[in-house]
Structure formats: C-alpha cells, structure tokens
Amino acid sequence: MNHFDISDIVNGLRLARDDWRQSQDRLRDTEGREFPSRIALNTTMEQLKGALFPMRLGSPELRRENEDYYVGYTLSKALSTLVDQACIELGRHHTVAEQVREQACIAIRSFSETLPELRRILDMDVQAAYQGDPAARSVDEVLLCYPGIVAMIHHRIAHRLYTLELPLLARIIAELAHSQTGIDIHPGAQISEACFIDHGTGVVIGETAIIGQRVRIYQAVTLGAKRFLKDEHGHLQKGQARHPIVEDDVVIYAGATILGRVTLGQGCIIGGNVWITDDVRPGQVVTQASLLQDPSKPPSYPN
Amino acid sequence: MNHFDISDIVNGLRLARDDWRQSQDRLRDTEGREFPSRIALNTTMEQLKGALFPMRLGSPELRRENEDYYVGYTLSKALSTLVDQACIELGRHHTVAEQVREQACIAIRSFSETLPELRRILDMDVQAAYQGDPAARSVDEVLLCYPGIVAMIHHRIAHRLYTLELPLLARIIAELAHSQTGIDIHPGAQISEACFIDHGTGVVIGETAIIGQRVRIYQAVTLGAKRFLKDEHGHLQKGQARHPIVEDDVVIYAGATILGRVTLGQGCIIGGNVWITDDVRPGQVVTQASLLQDPSKPPSYPN
Amino acid sequence: MNHFDISDIVNGLRLARDDWRQSQDRLRDTEGREFPSRIALNTTMEQLKGALFPMRLGSPELRRENEDYYVGYTLSKALSTLVDQACIELGRHHTVAEQVREQACIAIRSFSETLPELRRILDMDVQAAYQGDPAARSVDEVLLCYPGIVAMIHHRIAHRLYTLELPLLARIIAELAHSQTGIDIHPGAQISEACFIDHGTGVVIGETAIIGQRVRIYQAVTLGAKRFLKDEHGHLQKGQARHPIVEDDVVIYAGATILGRVTLGQGCIIGGNVWITDDVRPGQVVTQASLLQDPSKPPSYPN
C-alpha cells in the first residue's frame, strides 16, 4: 500500500460524523459506544439453546448424568452476559449506573424464570413441525435442521425481552434469526404454542401481529401492515396495532400476503400467493380462484 | 449478575426435559448426545469444496504442482469426519458399535468413489450458469460468487448421502446451504446436470421432485406438494411421490409455484409468479396472461 | 476410517480437473490460485463498517476521544487488504506485477477518497429507514439491526469498486450481503441516496438498474431483466441496459416484479405482488386491482 493520504480521509470522516451528530443533537454525548453487541448476543443465544436442549444443541461430550451441571453453568454465563447487555441498552436512557444495573437484573431474572415454560412451548413447536411435514423423519431432525425452529427459539426469547422493555436486545436476537433463516419476525409479535413455519425464507411477521395455537405458515408469507398512519406533523405514528390477528389452527400457504389489522378466523385456510386485506371467516378456504369467483367480495389493495 | 436462583431454573428445565422424554418414550436412553454435529459437517463441506475445486475454493497458497497432496490430505480429513458422523447417525438405530462403523465405512467409501463424477457434473452446472446469465463475466466468478452453485454443491453431496441411507447428514448439509443462500432443496430431490438456479433466495424444491438436464430456475420458485395424504389414523403418509417432475431444458421464472406430482414437459417455459397444479406440455409457454386467456384450462388451486 | 483408497479418488479428481482445464484452455496456467478471497473481503468489510461508523459498528471499547486513531488504523488495514485483493483480480489479466500493483493502488486510493461522502449518503439511508418504518425506535436501532442497511453499506462500497474496474471484488462483497440479508443487489446497479429496503429477503436488483432518491422497497421485490438478447452466434449479449429505471420517491411494495428497461415515474406507487413490464407514469398508483380494471392497459408478460 503506497502513499495513501489516510489523514485526509480520517478528517473527512470526522467531519461527516460531526455533521451527523449535530443533526441528531448528540454533540455532547462523550461517553463512548453504548450499544449492545451482536456478537455477544449471538454467543448468548448459542448458550441459551444449549441450556434449553442440552443433549441436542449443547456440548457434544455431554451425558445425561452431567446435564444439570452443564445447564447450570451455561445458563449462568448466558444470564451474566444478558445482564451486561441489558445494562447497555437501559443505560442509554438513564444516568445512574447503580439503578440501571438493578433494573437490568430484575428484567433478566424475570426472563430466566420463564425458561422452563419456554422449553415446554418449544417442545410443542417441534411436535407440530414433526406432525405437519411428511418429510420430517423424527422430532430430532426437526430440532437440528428446521429453520422454522431456529426462528421460533429466537422469537420466543426475543419476545420475552421485548415485553421486559428491552426492545433493542430483542431486535438484535430476532435479526440474528432472520439472517440465518430468512424468517423475519418482529419481537413484538405474539405467537402461541405449536407454531410451525416451514421452509420459511421470506416470511415476514409484523410487530403487532397476534398468532393463535397450532398455526402453520409456509415460506414467503407476509403478515404485514396495510398502511402507516401519520400524525398531524406528518410523522409516522408508532406503536399502533396494524398487523393481522391469526386465530387457532389456521394454515397459510406460501407467498400469501395478509395486510392490516384483519382477523383470520379459526381454522381457515389461506391459499398460496393469495392477497388478503379483509377479515376471513372461521373455517373459510380462500384461494386465488375463490377470490376471482366471488365478485361480491372484491379484493382490496393497499396504496 | 446478582442473586439468580439458578438452581430453581435448572430444576425447572430438568422437569421439562423429563416430561418431554416421557412423552417420547426416551427415559431409558442414557447413552449421551448422539446427533451429528452441524459444526463438524460445515467444516467437512469446506474441505470437500476444497478437494473438488482446489485452485478456486481450496487453500490460497496452493500451486498446481502440489494440488494432489492438498486434495489427498483434505479428502482424508473430510472422509474421516464423515465416517464419524455417519456412525453417530447410524448408531441411533443400531446397537453393535462394530457393525455401525463397518456400515458407515461402506457408505462413505461408496460416497467417496463418486466424487470425480460429481466434480464433472458441477463443472456442467458452472458452465450452465455462465451461459445463462448475461451478468456473469467468467466461469470463475460463477464458482466464487453464485449462491446457486453453493446450493448445487451442497445438494449433490447431500443427495448422495441421502441415497446411502444417511438422511440426517444429508439434511444438515442441505440446511447449511439453505441458511447461506436462501435456497432450500430437500436432499431427496433428483437433479440432473447443468442445473442453474439464479439469485435463488426463496427457492424451495421438495423431497420427491425430479429435475432434468439444463433446467434454469429463478428466485422464489417453489416445486412443492399440493396436499398431504393421511393414513387411516390421520397421520401424514411419509415418502409418497408428491412433488413435480421437471423435464430437460425447462425454464421457470421467478416466483412461479408448481405444486403436486405434475410434469413440466421438455423445453416448456413457466412465466414469473405463475401458479401451476397441472401438467404442462413440452414446449408450452405458460404465463399469467396465457392462463387468464385460456378458459378451457382453468387454473386450479390447492386447498 | 479404514482402507479408503484415497489415491484412486485423487487420480479421478485430477483427471476431472484436467478435462475442465482443457475445455477452458487453461492447461498452461501454472501460476497458482489467483482469486480474491471471500474471507479476506469479509474481514475488510467489517473494518470498513467500523471506520465508517466507529461508535456503533467499531470496536466496543472505543471512546470519542480516540475515534480518529481507530478510524485511521482500521482504514489502513482495510485499504492494505483491498490493494492486495485488487492485485489478485487485476493480475488475472495482466502480466507485469509492478504495473498491476500500481493500477491497484490507483483504484483503491480513488475508492478511499470517496469514503467520507459515502458515509454521508449512508446517513441518509439510515434516516430514510427510521422515517419509513413505524417499528423503528431510533436511528441506532436501524443501523444495528436492519438488514436493508447492511445491504446498502455493502452495495455502495461494491458499486464504487465496480466502477473502478474491480467487478469481481465488487461481486464478492455484494454476495456477502446477499448471504447475510437475502437482498441480492448487483454491484452495477446505480442507487441514489436515502434508499430504504425493508425486511428485504428475496429482493433482487439487476446490474443495469437505476434507482433515484428516497425510494422505498419491500421484501421480495424484483427489478429484473425481461429477456436476454443474444448475438448472431446465439450467445448472450452482455452489458446491455436491461433493468428498470426507478425515479425519485417511488414506493414498491412486497413481491412486486418489475422487468425490463421500463421507467417507474417519480412518486409512483407499485402495489404488492404486482407484475410490471411497461412504464408507469409519475404519481400513478398501480395495484393488482387497477391492472385488472384497466383493459386499455393490458398487462404484458415475459416469455
């Protein structure tokens, strides 16, 4: 490398940062980098997976007689990191370090106490996948190989952190799954047990979506928002319920798009590539053909 | 981290595991973790890629005069790991360690003998990609950068292991490619040479699909099952032929969905986003427009 | 591992390589592996991200008072690697090492000088994402968690290398983002500032696409080619303008497919799953409904 004038570029980048900070009102903030670490959370997720499913996702040399040691130790490492990361997230809005740590401890302790229940729900997800896919040969194949299970483990953990007021940790954990599986579930979404997402690439589930028990979803399904509301200043209104409600036992085939705060009634079936912006009755079967043949129920589209 | 009552959580998780094991009839199994390792197979795949394409995917400091040493050594490491992993998969259903190892050796030896032929087929895939994409500047760019090639290398290896009765190894290898490329090919699928999958994200190819020579497939194409048959007990019938047959020289554009045991006849062209659940004649061009304009051939949809 | 006849497989693989090389006229090339390294470029991209956004994507222990040292040092490592990798790419077509290195230095120096401007453009992308998504809670969440931002950072860097005649480096960098995000942008595409790709999985943007300012794109959108021109020998014509032009302030909803050298006029809105192969007027709103209801403007399809 010859004669790069690094200092010119360094200066140029500093000016660009200064302008950005000025535009964001951050010039006074001199306290260093205060963002949770994607790498740390990735390690933590591997540890939590091992603690939840020690013989299948944990350390290879493990034997049943030593499971509890492994679980206890792995858990204590994972929770310790989570407390640190939670401190970073909470610390961005608070100033007293002591209080931040106490709040972080309370949140992660609360999180940790729900882990046994979370394992039971994930077992139901695994069971649902095994029963829902003729290609699945065993529950273990499902746990080891199905991206939909990875997505559910991440989501169920992320969602609990989200409800404990740690949305940034939750979002990073969700995005780790999105990157690995192509399944993009916002941590705010509420998903009941025995959910099975097959193949999964391209699935998008929005922040305020609510999904009942035993729902089956295929690749490229979107549960999205129809339109975004703005306030009087033209800014987006954040936090509005704007995604679908999917009741128990619904099946949504690949490529279907459901938009807005609509309800898919219990046990209904949404065909592939179908575009839905209105409620669907319980038990109804909606396909592209049925839509075309029912002129009294014209499809509606977002703008 | 203050005062986590780890032992309560450890106990809760043990109870959840016990319940799961009881539900799966596994209480007696005390032999430790017996699942193939995703990490080990990932390393093995990198080694096999290096042995197949030493100058392009192998060790950077390699020179032609030393290729064979590299290939031989890398191969022996990869095959050794494969035998170990095959023992783990086979051992789950057998009890005599000696026999398991012998069976694993036979399978992997058989696998290894087909590697030269596999390289020749992959060369045809590379050539097909180069000829099929105007953006491709060289065969090397294709091998280095095209996710479709990654998917084909993984699939062709996974498929051989699948036919050698190692479906779990095969599935993990397929899922490694799915995670990296967004292309989800079940290792059971039979794909002839010179197959080119472009862009690839969202492609799903099912377990019993059969694909001929020189087929071109774009992103988000599904070759899926139309419906799942259940036996008299309401359980899914596993192993039925339920995915499409794609004959030679077919092109399937992005987003097309072909469902069920239909046949796409030689040289036919399936337009983007088209939804197909019936046979297509050789040479036929099927688009959304053609479907709408041919009332004698109403589109059918899955339920 | 017992009694693998490695030498037979090694010989078989050598014969396969020899045949390939003969078919590609490469028998004389004895100079070793001369391809850029995906691993090296991945590290370089992490360094460039750190140099561009030190407090958010850089080293965790960083503090503002030391930012410039970090930026300068990280940059010098990244640029040094880029020069080496550029030498490898350029060296494949040239023979005089001295000239190759000089050319590589000129290219990377030119690249480096645009980094401050690139940071400013990426800030606009971040701002656009924050303003465009009601689920985004802060600009920092956008930078840390949004795959669309990862894709834009990679693309803007890859595009500059592409215009500096380093298309292979550019392609690898683009594919690194594709693998991580499911967003496949060819480095040749020209994208103006404040571009926001939400969710992103399955997005494909072709080599000759041109995208204006403040464009918003959702998952599974394709900006593709309609058909490939062939020359008199039946070979694909490479380098032709064959992808859409998207003007300023356009919004393209999920799953829309726009094919060919068409123009989406300023401020128009393309609904979800819509299939477009003709120009769209500025301000026009195109949905599946509008297409069905406007018989004077029949949809056209590719063959």
Place this chain on the structure above:
Amino acid sequence: MNHFDISDIVNGLRLARDDWRQSQDRLRDTEGREFPSRIALNTTMEQLKGALFPMRLGSPELRRENEDYYVGYTLSKALSTLVDQACIELGRHHTVAEQVREQACIAIRSFSETLPELRRILDMDVQAAYQGDPAARSVDEVLLCYPGIVAMIHHRIAHRLYTLELPLLARIIAELAHSQTGIDIHPGAQISEACFIDHGTGVVIGETAIIGQRVRIYQAVTLGAKRFLKDEHGHLQKGQARHPIVEDDVVIYAGATILGRVTLGQGCIIGGNVWITDDVRPGQVVTQASLLQDPSKPPSYPN
C-alpha cells in the same frame, strides 16, 4: 514459491520413515497415530485447575452461587478427555478396545476420587509458599503468580496418573509444567505436602526421589542420579531407586546438587551451589565452607 520438487522430498522422507520403522520393528503397525495429545492434555490441565480453584483459576464471570455447576461441568469435560487420552496410551499395548476403555475408566475414576484431597494438599503448598517468601503479599498472589505452584499442581496430578499406570500422560503433563516454569519434576517423584519451590528455573527432581513435608527448594537445585547401572548386556537398568530422599523440613538453597540414593536428614539445610553425594545428618548445615573445612568428609563426585 516456485518449482519445489515436493515429490522428491516426500519420497525421501518416506524412505527415512520406513528405515526407522524397520529398525523399530514397526512395519506392520498400520493403525494410525496412537499417541496422547499434548494440546488435549494442556486443555485438560486448564480445566482441572479451574475445577480445583474455581474462583481464582476458573472462568472470570464465575460467582460463588454457581461454583458447583462450573466445577461439575468443567470436571466432566476434563475427565472425559482424560479417559480418551488414557485409552490411547493403554491401547498401545492392548488390542481389545472394550477392555482398554474399561481399564481407562477405572483409572480415571480412581484419579477423580482423589481430587478433593489433592486440593487440600495444594492449599498447604500455597500456604507454605506464602509463609516462606517475604516478597509474597497474599496467598492469592502465590496461587496466581508463583511458578512453583504451577509445577506442584501439575506434578501432583501427573504423579497420580503415573501411579495409575499412565506414565505417558503423566510425563506430558509434567513436561507442560517444565516448559512453562523451567521446573522439571519427573512424575514418579513422591512429594509430601507443603512443598515450596521458589523461582524454580532449572530445578530437576528425578523419578525415584522422595521428598518429605514442608521442604523448601530454590532455583537450579538438582535431585539427580549419581550413576546409571547397566545390566550384563550394557543396557541401562530402568526403574532402580537412584535419586535422593529428602526428609521433612529440609531447605535446599539455589544451585545445590544432590546426587544418588542419599538421605538428607530431617531439618538439615543445604547451602547454595553445594554438591552432595553422601547422606546428610538431620539438622546438619552443609555449605561450601563447611565442606572445605571438614577433610574427614571429602566431597565425592560422580563419574
């Protein structure tokens, strides 16, 4: 690298190996590499140190409330590796894999049961170092910083493996300490509790040495053999008692050399650089001066 004729060197090395194997009667041994791994044993030693002293040598994030989980899990990993390594050592002389593993398990189980006692003895070593060195500020400094403690931990573990008929594992563990500290204790040596080796570099303690309680030894002290006995064929007689016996409360200053099966009586003091090949009475003070001044007790030297 240009034009190395690697194959000539490979051939030359193979011939050299063949000659060696012929000279060692090993031509038939085709079972692969069967030697314990220095790297594996190094990792195991770190784990055992952590299990023995969790809060000081174990994982940094550890807290007392989780100690037992850490100890149990770390121990189970260490013991698992020890069993594997013991199988390798024992397998070199046996043929039935089943029996080898059973024998290895028995040995390592026996080893594991003495760990609590071993910790108590090491605590006495630490206490002795703290009391014996005016520069030591705390028992923790001793445990963290004193090479003599590293040597004692390794030796006490190695010695138990040595008495359990695993001399090769023992030797590797001893050599790991030698390399790190310069203290070379043969695992056969018997050393009672509260032993303190200060500075340590150059200390050599032979295979059949016996050392009492509360002995203090400084750098470069040798407890060696005076001469080696040969049998009628001129081969060294192995396993003979040939190193000193050091009784309780002896102090040996730096550079002293004690050779042969002599006894240093209880509480005697051996001055620096002194050369001893005869018994020393309890309580006696031996210095270079005292040796020179006592003509009735001429110093003897080895040949």
Place this chain on the structure above:
Amino acid sequence: MNHFDISDIVNGLRLARDDWRQSQDRLRDTEGREFPSRIALNTTMEQLKGALFPMRLGSPELRRENEDYYVGYTLSKALSTLVDQACIELGRHHTVAEQVREQACIAIRSFSETLPELRRILDMDVQAAYQGDPAARSVDEVLLCYPGIVAMIHHRIAHRLYTLELPLLARIIAELAHSQTGIDIHPGAQISEACFIDHGTGVVIGETAIIGQRVRIYQAVTLGAKRFLKDEHGHLQKGQARHPIVEDDVVIYAGATILGRVTLGQGCIIGGNVWITDDVRPGQVVTQASLLQDPSKPPSYPN
C-alpha cells in the same frame, strides 16, 4: 466416559474450598472472582510492545505513514484494559466502586505518561545488548530475538505499575516474562538504563535489588537475599532491603550468586559461578581463583 459419580467429587471439592475459606476468614466474601487476568494482561503486554516498537513488534502491515494511528489506537486499547485490571486489583481492598475506578484511572494515566521515556530507556538496553554480544548482527535482531530484551520490557513496565501501588498486576507481568524467558525479575527491583541480560535462563533478581547503568548479567546469575528476618512472632518481615546493590558498569558472569544487601562497586567484574556475600570494591575482579588465593578474605555462606 461411563458412570463417573461427578456429584461426589463436586461435593468433596466444595468441602475442601469451604475449609480453605474458613482458614482464610473468607466465608463472607460472596462477590465473585476478583483477580486480575493473566490472559488479559498478556494481551495488554503485546499491545504495549506494539505501541512502543510499532514497526518491529507491531502489526505486520504497518507503514510509517500510519504509525501514529496504530500507536494511538493500540495504546487506547491497552490502557483501557489496564484500568479495568487495576480496578480489580484495587477493588480487593476498597469498597466504593466509584473511588476505585478513579484511583485506577489516576494510576494508569500516570503510567501512560512515562511511556515515551520508557521507550528511550529500552532503546539504550537494545543498544547495550548489541554492543555487548559479538553474536548480535543488528539492533533489530536484538529486539526481535533476545530474551533479555523481553525481560527488560516487561520489567520496566511492571516496575512502574509496582511503584504505582499495583503490585499484583506488576507481578503477573513479571511472571509472564519469567515463563517465556526463564528470567525472574521481581517488579520491585530498580534497574537503570542500558542493562543487558544475555541468554538469561535462570537469572533471579530480588525485590529490593538496585542495579546501575550499563550493567551486564549472564545466565543463571542470582541477586538474592542472604537470610530472611523474622519478627517476634516468628513471621517473616516483609519489605526489608535484603538484595544487592549493583553499581554502574558492573559485569556479572554466568552462575554467579550474590546474596544480601551487599554492594558491587562501580566497574567491578564478578566471575562465573562465584559466590558473593560481601561487598566488592569498585573495579575489583572477583573469580573463584581470586577467592581461593585470598585467605584474608574468606568466602562466607548463607545459612
């Protein structure tokens, strides 16, 4: 690994720890592991070496034009770790976290300000080694290969931390050098510039030793204590001046032992293996022969 009763061993180890803690009055201490990390300090030392000698011990890709960026960034990482580690050391004796960190910052800031001077002194050490060894071919060989230089870099850094009331950090840094070089210098020792220790294995320099300028020391030299003073309770008196004073321009050949608070006068020469417990006059040459031939000056020995 079969049927280890890990829980018995875990219990046994817990009891051993409890007894130890009771004996050390530590039962109440529940605040976790609070010891500086050898691994962290090893990394820090590599960083400090790089910051002090960037082109020779720093990052390989470095060029002069970027040295300052490297130095500034590397330094900021090293100092940040040092502050953390200092907090751990200081925190063992204090309770208010705020004050501990402030004190740590003051100490490390003070340390950092002397680094330029420290580099100048080390340059003199390098120069002295080059001039003192006929085998040295260049000053760079000295810096890259001479263990004596490693020992001096560690010592000069450790000594400053020692004087800043961080004796545990200092001791660990000293022991890192001891382990690598066999040279054991207590961080309390005061060593003036242009000191050259050749070969070095076995050198021991005690806590209160004072060494002048341009002193040359060979392997296995001891500058030790003659005897340890005890107080009325029989405990060692810590902190007493008890090691030699070596004036400017002294040479001490291999294996010489100098014990007690004696003074080696300016420019004197101490022969190999000589044993000294009294003052040596300036300019005097002391050898084993001279000692034997000077009956008026009988050698004295420690008890």
Place this chain on the structure above:
Amino acid sequence: MNHFDISDIVNGLRLARDDWRQSQDRLRDTEGREFPSRIALNTTMEQLKGALFPMRLGSPELRRENEDYYVGYTLSKALSTLVDQACIELGRHHTVAEQVREQACIAIRSFSETLPELRRILDMDVQAAYQGDPAARSVDEVLLCYPGIVAMIHHRIAHRLYTLELPLLARIIAELAHSQTGIDIHPGAQISEACFIDHGTGVVIGETAIIGQRVRIYQAVTLGAKRFLKDEHGHLQKGQARHPIVEDDVVIYAGATILGRVTLGQGCIIGGNVWITDDVRPGQVVTQASLLQDPSKPPSYPN
C-alpha cells in the same frame, strides 16, 4: 477509561522513535515493517515437525495410508511461508524484489532437499536419548516429551538456514526453542548426530561451538566464550571462533561451564559444576575433586 490524553503520549512516542531512527541513520527508510514474523515461523516449525514425524507430531486423524498426502501438503505450506519470510530477511539488504525472491527460493529449495537426511539424524538423536536415560520408557516418549529433542529439531533446522545465509530466521527459530525448553543453542553451532541434552534448562551453546557424535549434555551446561576480542576502535570483533570443540562420545554433567576455544577430547567426562577453560585430554575424567587435587594444572578463570 476517562480522559487519557492519548495524543500527548502518541507525540512523545513519535519523538522517541525519531530520535532512535536518527541515531541509527534510518530516517529515510519508509518501506514499512520488514522483519520476519515470529508467529509465522512458529506455525512453520509446527508444520515441519509434522512433516518430519507425521504419525507422532502431525495431525491426529492421520493414518499411514495417507501419510504422503499429509507430508506433501504440509511441507508445501511450510516451504511457501519460509520463502516469504526469507524474502523479508533478504530484502532488508537488497533492493530488487525479483532477485530477492529468486535468492530466497534457491535457499529454501536447498533447505528442503536436506529434510530427509535431517529426519535420519533426528532419529539418531531420539535413539541416543532413549539409550541414555533410564527414565525413558520408549522412543515415542522421548519424541513426545523430551525438551532436548525439541531443541535438536529446532537447532538442526535453524542451523541449515544459518548456513544458507538466513541468520535472522535461524535465530528466531532457535529462540522459539529456547523459550519453550530453556535450552539456548546459537544456530551457528555445529552439532553432529546422536546428541542428547537431558532436562536442558539453562544449557547455553555458543555460535562457534563444534560438537561431535554421541555427545551427552545435562542441564545448565555452558559452552561459552571466554573473552571477547575487540578491534582497534574498541568494538567487539564478530565472527571469531571463540567457543569449545567437543569431540565424539563426550559426557558433560549438569552445571559444567566450558569457556573459550578449548577442545574436550574424545570420550572425556566433565563432572557437574566443573569450570573448564583449558583443553581436556581424550578419555580424561574431570571433576571438581580432580581439579583441586592436581596443582600442576591450576584452574583458570575468565576476566
């Protein structure tokens, strides 16, 4: 870390560097860091050890049938690195890159051709150690555990590089062994086959020493220079023969010091701690006692 004024320290360090460079006449040298890498050479040494002793020091999963692949590949990596490092060393004194690389290739090719012979010599060293130590239980224990063998492997490789005019590479390789074993052999020393250094800590063998066949050396033996000759300017004369000649079958016990260009005659025995500065006759036994009792041969000492 608060408010370190890093820039002041950076400036201070720059000034110190500038002064050093001025004193060394190096201000014009702007070509970056040009020193061989200790880390790279450490890796290379591990590779060479594996290539020389594949089944014992090479990759654990190796089997005899694949040895040659491993040897060939490992060797090609090691030699490639050696050429690069040799270029760095040679490049410090030459300017034309082309010539430097050619010279480096010639040297390393010459080095590589002697590797088979080197393996045979090392086999003799191993055999000598096994026969010379009653504690050795097998030739494999010797190869795996004896620091003297590590030292001989490093020395024999370093010496060949030294004779090929690569003294800096040689020195670094020697120092790697010194750091690990405490045995400090200058790469210039000439050592014949079947050399056994037992325990080894503190052994120093000087640059111009010559050692015959079947020599046995114990810990802390010095083969050093008696005095250093200076030229008329008072500078040390470098390169003079100044270390001992040790003829065949000599044994030198621990702590013996032999200084100057003296000859230890064939088969002589040098007792422990003996100090020698004159020739020793073949077959002579020299002990401290014999020296004291032979007044006609007064011991001489260096000044």
